[in-house]
Structures are given as C-alpha cells and as structure tokens.
Amino acid sequence: xxxxxxxxxxxxxxxxxxxxxxxxxxxxxxxxxxxxxxxxxxxxxxxxxxxxxxxxxxxxxxxxxxxxxxxxxxxxxxxxxxxxxxxxxxxxxxxxxxxxxxxxxxxxxxxxxxxxxxxxxxxxxxxxxxxxxxxxxxxxxxxxxxxxxxxxxxxxxxxxxxxxxxxxxxxxxxxxxxxxxxxxxxxxxxxxxxxxxxxxxxxxxxxxxxxxxxxxxxxxxxxxxxxxxxxxxxxxxxxxxxxxxxxxxxxxxxxxxxxxxxxxxxxxxxxxxxxxxxxxxxxxxxxxxxxxxxxxxxxxxxxxxxxxxxxxxxxxxxxxxxxxxxxxxxxxxxxxxxxxxxxxxxxxxxxxxxxxxxxxxxxxxxxxxxxxxxxxxxxxxxxxxxxxxxxxxxxxxxxxxxxxxxxxxxxxxxxxxxxxxxxxxxxxxxx
RNA sequence: GUGGCCGUAGCUCAUCAGGUAGAGCACUGGAUUGUGAUUCCGGCGGUAGCGGGUUCGAGCCCCGUCGGCCACCCCA
Numbered sequence: 195x196x197x198x199x200x201x202x203x204x205x206x207x208x209x210x211x212x213x214x215x216x217x218x219x220x221x222x223x224x225x226x227x228x229x230x231x232x233x234x235x236x237x238x239x240x241x242x243x244x245x246x247x248x249x250x251x252x253x254x255x256x257x258x259x260x261x262x263x264x265x266x267x268x269x270x271x272x273x274x275x276x277x278x279x280x281x282x283x284x285x286x287x288x289x290x291x292x293x294x295x296x297x298x299x300x301x302x303x304x305x306x307x308x309x310x311x312x313x314x315x316x317x318x319x320x321x322x323x324x325x326x327x328x329x330x331x332x333x334x335x336x337x338x339x340x341x342x343x344x345x346x347x348x349x350x351x352x353x354x355x356x357x358x359x360x361x362x363x364x365x366x367x368x369x370x371x372x373x374x375x376x377x378x379x380x381x382x383x384x385x386x387x388x389x390x391x392x393x394x395x396x397x398x399x400x401x402x403x404x405x406x407x408x409x410x411x412x413x414x415x416x417x418x419x420x421x422x423x424x425x426x427x428x429x430x431x432x433x434x435x436x437x438x439x440x441x442x443x444x445x446x447x448x449x450x451x452x453x454x455x456x457x458x459x460x461x462x463x464x465x466x467x468x469x470x471x472x473x474x475x476x477x478x479x480x481x482x483x484x485x486x487x488x489x490x491x492x493x494x495x496x497x498x499x500x501x502x503x504x505x506x507x508x509x510x511x512x513x514x515x516x517x518x519x520x521x522x523x524x525x526x527x528x529x530x531x532x533x534x535x536x537x538x539x540x541x542x543x544x545x546x547x548x549x550x551x552x553x554x555x556x557x558x559x560x561x562x563x564x565x566x567x568x569x570x571x572x573x574x575x576x577x578x579x580x581x582x583x584x585x586x587x588x589x590x591x592x593x594x595x596x597x598x599x600x601x602x603x604x605x606x607x608x609x610x611x612x613x614x615x616x617x618x619x620x621x622x623x624x625x
Numbered sequence: 626g627u628g629g630c631c632g633u634a635g636c637u638c639a640u641c642a643g644g645u646a647g648a649g650c651a652c653u654g655g656a657u658u659g660u661g662a663u664u665c666c667g668g669c670g671g672u673a674g675c676g677g678g679u680u681c682g683a684g685c686c687c688c689g690u691c692g693g694c695c696a697c698c699c700c701a
Contacts, residue, residue, distance in 0.1 A: 199691095199692075202692075202693090253699090254698075254699050254700080255699080255700080258626075258699095259699080259700090275700095276700090276701085303701080305699090305700075305701095307698090307699070307700080308626080308627090308696095308697090308698090309693090309694085310694075310695060310696065310697095311694080311695065311696090312701080313699090313700075313701080317700095317701065318701090319701060320701095321701095387697085387698065398699090403697085403698095451700090452699065452700060453700090462701095469695075469696085470695080470696060470697085471700075471701080473700070473701060474701070475701070476700080476701065497701095498701060499701065500700085500701030501701080502701080503701060504701090527660085527661095529659070561658090561659085561660095562659045562660050562661095563657085563659085563660065563661075564653090564661095565660085565661090566659095566660045566661040566662095567660095567661050567662085568661085569660095569661060570661040570662050571661085571662090577660085577661075579659080579660075581659055581660095582659080583659075591659090591660090593660075593661085595661065595662075596662095607660085
C-alpha cells in the first residue's frame with residue numbers, strides 16, 4: 195500500500211458534489227453584486243506576523259493551528275487561517291480605505307486541527323467586509339444579506355441568528371475582570387478547560403459546553419451591564435433595524451468569538467442539523483483592526499461563512515433538487531471507421547450550431563451494444579447512432595433513451611437525414 | 626493535543642466459536658453477428674491498511690503504526 199494519499203483533512207471535492215458548490219458560489223456572487231460589493235482576490239500565503247498581530251497571540255489559531263514555514267529568505271510565512279487579516283492588509287496597502295468600501299472574497303483557508311464533521315484542515319470560506327462605516331446600519335445590511343442568501347439556498351428554516359455585543363475594548367476589559375473575580379471565587383466548581391481559560395481567555399468560558407459551568411455562569415455578572423454607552427445604543431439600534439426588516443434573532447449574552455479583533459456587535463448563524471459544528475457563518479465588528487495593522491483608524495464589520503458546512507446543510511436539508519447528474523444531453527455512437535468519420539464531422543457541426551448542448555462522443559471503440567450502454571450510463575437523453583447503414587444513406591439514427599422523453603411521444607428511434615440533424619436536435623431540445 | 630468507534634474486491638458490506646474469503650453493485654463476455662436501461666448464464670477482480678507478536682494455524686486475539694469517522698478543545 196504505497197499509494198500516495200491526500201494530506202489529512204485536505205479533501206477532494208468530486209464531480210457529484212461540485213454542482214452544489216457551483217450553485218452556492220453563483221448564488222453568493224450574484225447576491226453580493228446586487229448589494230454593490232466588489233470581489234477581491236487575495237493571496238493564500240501571508241507573513242506570519244500579520245496573523246499574530248490580528249488574530250491574537252493567545253488564540254488557539256495562532257498558538258497551535260497555523261501552517262507556518264520559512265521562506266527561502268528566512269521570512270516566516272503562513273497559509274492563511276482566515277480571510278479578514280489579509281483583506282485588511284490589502285485594503286490598507288492598496289489604498290482602498292478613503293471611502294466606504296464593500297468587499298468580498300472566497301477561497302481556501304488552512305487550520306491544523308483534527309478533522310471531523312464540518313471541519314477540515316483545508317476548508318473554504320466566503321468572506322464579506324465593509325470598511326469605513328461605524329453605524330449599525332452596516333451591521334444590519336450584512337445580516338439581511340445573509341438572510342437573503344439562506345432563503346435563496348433554501349436554508350431559511352435551518353439556521354438561527356444569534357447576536358450579542360462585546361462592547362468597546364475598555365468595556366470588555368472591565369467585564370473581563372469582573373467575570374474573572376466571580377469565577378476565581380468558585381474555581382473549585384469549574385471544569386478543567388474553563389480553569390485553563392481563566393488565565394488565557396476568560397470570556398470564552400461563557401460558551402463552555404459543560405452544563406455545570408453554564409449553571410455557574412447563571413449567577414455571573416453579565417456583559418450587558420458593563421457595556422459602554424455607544425455600544426449599547428448601537429446594539430439597541432441594530433435590534434431595532436432587524437425588527438423593522440422582519441428578521442428574527444436571538445440575543446445570546448454568552449456569545450463570544452474566538453478572534454481577538456472583534457468588538458461591539460458579534461453574531462453567528464447556527465444550525466442544529468450539522469452535529470457539533472453548528473456555526474455556519476460568523477462575524478462582527480472589528481473597529482480597531484485597521485489601525486492596529488498600520489492603516490488610518492477605520493471602522494469595519496465583516497463575516498465569514500464556511501462553504502463545506504453550507505454544502506452539507508444544503509444536502510442535509512434536501513434544499514437542492516437532487517441535481518441532474520447527467521453529464522451529457524447527447525451521446526454519439528459510431529461503429530466502423532467510415533461511421534466514425536461521418537460522426538465526427540456531423541458532431542463538430544452540431545457543436546457550432548448548438549453550442550449549449552452537452553455532447554459526449556464515444557471514444558475507444560467497441561461494438562454497438564457496448565457503445566449504447568455507455569450512452570445510457572452517460573445520462574444522455576438522446577443517442578445519435580452512425581453505422582454502415584447510416585453512412586450508406588447519409589443519415590443518422592436518433593434514439594431516445596429516457597422514459598420522460600417517451601411520455602412526450604418521443605420514444606424509440608428514427609432515421610434523420612444528415613442535413614436535418616441540427617434542426618431535429620434543436621426541436622428536440624427546444625424545451 | 627485528548628477520547629470513542631472503525632479499516633476485508635473500484636463501491637456498500639458479510640465471514641456465526643481463530644482452520645489460508647463471500648455477496649450485491651460496478652466492470653466485462655455471451656444469450657441477441659446494428660441497439661442501452663429489464664431478464665438469464667459466465668468472467669475479471671482481494672499479500673483482509675501496514676509492521677510485529679501469540680498460535681500447529683490469524684481477517685478474527687495482542688502490541689505498534691498509518692488512515693477514516695465522530696466527539697472534546699476550538700472554530701467557518
């Protein structure tokens with residue numbers, strides 16, 4: 195068994211799945227265009243320093259999940275674990291921040307984690323970022339845009355919106371120390387993971403999955419009580435905007451996000467249908483990041499959605515009509531050398547005149563039975579047959595392979611004079 | 626990084642208590658020397674992930690290792 199296998203957690207996406215992916219990509223790019231967002235294409239590799247500074251030194255991503263390596267000149271580079279950092283870097287570097295700017299991107303991200311359902315080491319995100327607008331109407335725009343996407347994908351009933359506000363960094367600090375002192379007084383009741391996080395990242399204890407810890411938190415100080423005034427009025431305004439738009443949401447006061455750069459509004463779209471990895475999309479404000487990365491102070495909001503998870507959900511929900519797996523509309527069969535010549539010439543002409551038809555030409559020889567079998571397996575609706583008889587009479591036999599065609603009174607087969615082939619096909623595939 | 630379950634034909638799986646492996650699908654030949662999908666008959670296809678151990682004998686038991694799935698951690 196010396197086959198070379200794919201790297202763990204880096205998966206092939208096979209032809210059976212790519213139609214789902216394409217539908218997602220097309221739907222997203224149309225929708226974003228309709229909201230006036232411009233696509234930006236970013237490198238997959240950035241300087242390691244970029245991620246250390248933006249995501250945060252003590253996060254799991256930076257501490258143990260990055261694919262980092264030394265370039266030949268000694269620079270430390272990293273396969274991007276997320277998209278926001280690179281997008282901000284590009285926006286600053288390319289001078290895109292003079293006016294409010296709406297951007298989106300899509301592509302692979304890399305995180306060294308144990309693979310499980312909805313999580314792999316190379317995964318794909320679609321990211322959306324808006325720069326230069328501090329008011330919550332931009333947050334609302336993002337959320338409503340997402341909601342519209344879920345509806346377009348048939349996922350409207352499968353996801354729930356949870357929102358929260360983290361407050362300004364000062365408010366966060368204040369809340370953080372209040373939480374820590376509350377929990378330190380009850381450290382004996384804390385689970386092991388949470389105790390560790392008490393040192394490293396106390397806010398994350400809030401979304402612990404341990405029931406006992408959650409119970410302990412019922413008596414803890416709440417984030418809302420520590421919010422600065424601007425954060426709380428902005429958050430209230432966002433809720434108001436969502437209500438006005440008829441968008442349902444749940445305020446989850448224990449929602450925190452893993453990356454350090456978030457402040458004020460944060461949110462997640464979650465589902466219960468995907469096992470443990472329920473977050474399908476997540477984001478929020480990061481008003482300080484642009485300045486932190488050397489740009490002029492610029493407020494920003496953004497989110498990222500996980501394409502693998504969305505594709506899983508689409509399949510799970512049956513939202514996608516079990517896609518047409520047929521690779522061909524027409525399958526051309528030719529037996530004999532003369533027939534092959536006639537077939538090739540005719541098919542090239544059909545391709546000229548009916549470029550939208552998917553035509554698979556039989557290759558590799560074989561008898562009639564064999565070739566017809568391939569025609570059937572291809573999923574094609576029509577087989578075109580050339581043999582000695584057709585060559586002699588300068589015609590082609592058109593055979594209907596599918597039952598639904600029979601129901602339309604198009605069944606069996608018929609001889610078609612060569613010069614009528616294109617018009618006959620045009621008529622057959624008119625619907 | 627931690628834990629549980631699992632690796633047998635291209636795919637999905639069987640092999641009851643250790644006695645050197647079987648089915649369906651797929652592929653292929655024929656019944657049908659120019660006709661698929663249905664039916665019938667035949668054929669190809671396996672160093673049982675890999676390595677070691679126990680045993681007269683290991684797909685089955687033990688150890689290691691690699692890989693997969695799910696969960697924890699964390700996140701999309």
